[in-house]
Amino acid sequence: MLLAIDVGNTNIVLGVFDGTTLVEHWRLQTLRERTADELGLLASGLFADRELNRTAVDGVILSSVVPPLTGVVRGMVERYFGVDALIVDPAGNSGMPVLYDPPADVGADRVVNAVAAYERFGRETRRAVIVCDFGTATTFDAISDKGEYLGGAICPGVTISADALFQRAARLPRVDVRKPATVVGRTTVGSIESGLFWGYVGLVEGLIVRMQRELGGRAACVATGGLAALIAAETRLIDHVDGNLTLEGLRLVWERNRTAAR
DSSP, X not given: OEEEEEEOSSEEEEEEEXXXXXXXXXXXXXXXXXXXXXXXXXXXXXXXXXXXXXXXXXXXXXXXXXXXXHHXXXXXXXXXXXXXXXXXXXXXXXXXXXXXXXXXXXXXXXXXXXXXXHHHHTTTTTOOEEEEEESSEEEEEEEOTTSOEEEEEEEEOHHHHHHHHXXXXXXXXXXXXXXXXXXXXXXXXXXXXXXXXXXXXXXHXXXXXXXHHHTTSOOEEEEEETTHHHHHTTOSSOOEEOTTHHHHHHHXXXXXXXXXXX
C-alpha cells in the first residue's frame, strides 16, 4: 500500500492507496509546532480506526509547501512506518517538464495537481488543462497540450479575503463564505456575502477565460480544494471537480519514480 501525504498551509491531507484505489483519506489541521511523535500517534490512530494495517504500507510520498514541517513529517514516516518518504521535487522527480522561472519556485502541490489533471483530462485528447485549486490561496495552473507545466496565477483565497475585510473594516462583521439568496444584498451581511461569493466567481471566470485564450481556447478546466464544488456550480467554465486531485497526483508521481528506478 502507498501512503500519500500533502502538507499544505491550512491542512495536512493523508491518503492510503491499495494499488490505484484510494481506500481512505483524512484531513488534519496544519500546526507548525507539531512534533513527529504527535503526527505519528495521530496517523496510527487513524489507521487503527479504519482497521488498516500500518505495517502494510511499503511506500510513502510527500509533497509539502511548509518547509518547517517537511522534515518533521519525514521523520514521522521513518519512525512509524519504517520507510523513507519520497519527497516531491517539482523540477526533479515529478515526471512533468516545468517551464516556471526558476522551476524550483513552483509549489510541489501545484505540479502534483498538474500531473493528475493532465493525465486524466489532457493526455488522450492532447488538450491543454487549467487547474483551479481553492485552498488557503486560490491557484490557477496551466498545462500545455504537450504536458508541460507552464505557470499560472496566485490569488488570495476567499477565506483570506473575508478575514481581511473583517480585520480592516471596523464596522463590518465576519461572515461565512456561502452563496447568498440574492446578488443585491439587502443587509450588510447580505452585501458582504454577495461581494465575497459572486465577486470570487467573477474572478475565477475572468482568469479562466484569459488563460484559455493564451492556451489556444481549448483548455479543459478542473477544480479542486474546499470550495471547488460550490464555485463550480455557478459557472460553465469549470468542466470537472475532483476533490482528491492532489492525492491522485502524488500516486502518479510515485508510480513514475518507481518505474524509473527499475
